[in-house]
Amino acid sequence: MTEEKVIVANNLTRTFGKFTAVDHISFEVNKGEIFGFLGANGAGKTTAIKMLTGILSSSGGKAMVAGFDIKKQRDKLKENIGYMSQKFSLYEDLTLYENIRFYGGIYGLSKDEISRKTDEMLERLDLKEIKNTLIAEIPLGWKQKIAFSVAILHHPKIVFLDEPTSGVDPITRRQFWNLIYEAAADGITVFVTTHYMDEAEYCDRISMMVEGKIAAIGSLHELLTKYDSKNMDEVFIKLAREPNQQPPAD
């Protein structure tokens, strides 16, 4: 059985002048998978995500995301993905209800769908009572959950989460991961970056970028075995500390 691929990247490359930010990366992500995209600051993660979401054009190579060519089918691509960053894009001076409807419109949902999805989301997050509250007045932890739910309102094939839990308290952080698990169980592929190594361990597969290249990729178990480590923190440090070190032979 061949698994459905939601990302297929082949030698994807991006240069800025003489500097190669993303250097011929090739990898695949399966449908419904939680994929951790790790790397040191400046390793090229953000550039790679910008290309995969159709915001930045590539200098070379090819990638298909949600079945669309990131270079030739940008509009289609954007309709089929979700995105949430650490500075989530909710409008502070609109109410929760208005934000949901606004994004429903942006994602091209019909009026009926917007109404249905809005009710469904308020119900699921147990936020009906504050639907007319301005986003600015809602606590950070809740905002994070709302931003995530809005990012998957249109049931995209894949959602990109760029450090979604930065700065949140430890309980909310875990509740947020429950939402991620639910989305994945629902068939939405999750592509997530984080600096919390315990969160990296929640992923089905993890990749690690070092100096523009994918230095390692695999399940937690595979990486721990290959790099003879107790946890992801150790793997990260081994890989990022000595970028020129060759990985041990299998």
Added chain:
Amino acid sequence: MINIEKISKSYGNVRALDGISFSVDKGQLYGLIGPDGSGKTSLFRILTSLLKPTGGKATVAGFDSVVDYKEIRKRVGYMPERFSLYMDLSVEENLKFFATVFNTTVEENYHLIKDIYTMLEPFKHRRAGDLSGGMKQKLALSCALIHKPEILLLDEPTTGVDPVSRRDFWSILKNLQKTGLTTLVSTPFMGDAELCDEVALVQKGKILKIDTPEKIAHEYPHRLWKVVSENNYRTLKVLDTFSHRISAFSFGNSIHLATGEQVNRSMIEAHLNQNGVKIISIEIIRAHIEDVFMELMSTEEIVS
């Protein structure tokens, strides 16, 4: 060196700081540990005299934060959360600028930043805006140190910074401590707490706990188990129905399960087995700061 007495700060109806008190001794590396929105930044702005408290009193190096603000500013090195670097200036220019503002020169205090600056030297002509997060952080620290402050105030210096740079940053702080510098540092990373001499755990403008990290971890009130199984998410759900469960939280690849003292391994095993969980290992462990923090958060919520 820092004395905070019943400091509170309100913005309209929002109470950012709710009467907090603690003190930092000379030469200490003191951690303020808590998530966003716990009031950390407001406190730093009060200590640096940039903000007046609504109530209470703070002294820094013996000077009152409201009255003697000029004295405080000479003695304090402050690194705000979004580093206050000039992104259009080069690494070298930023450093010169901050030295000049404080009537000193880079040469005079170079010894203080030598270890950090040597890592930046290869990029000294690069614009600060073009540096990676880890490099920006090191430059911001150099700029905060260049006037030889007695006290260093660092507001979330490691947020958004990868684990390697974070580790490097903490070893720099440890080295600075050897020169007698007093440091107050805030962080949302619970793991960082263990690197401090003393910590205050903060949440929603209140202090949950103050002590050494060892004591805080030691005072965790329950028996704590580390459960490793094949599927954390499923195991957590199964543990929801375990009658002896006080709390269960995922920690990376494992689950930390809190129970009463009367619970033994076979009771947990029996429950998991009955519900079809494939156990890899179960062991009793010592609590981390993060376990304590979550415990305090949940009891706090019950009270309020």
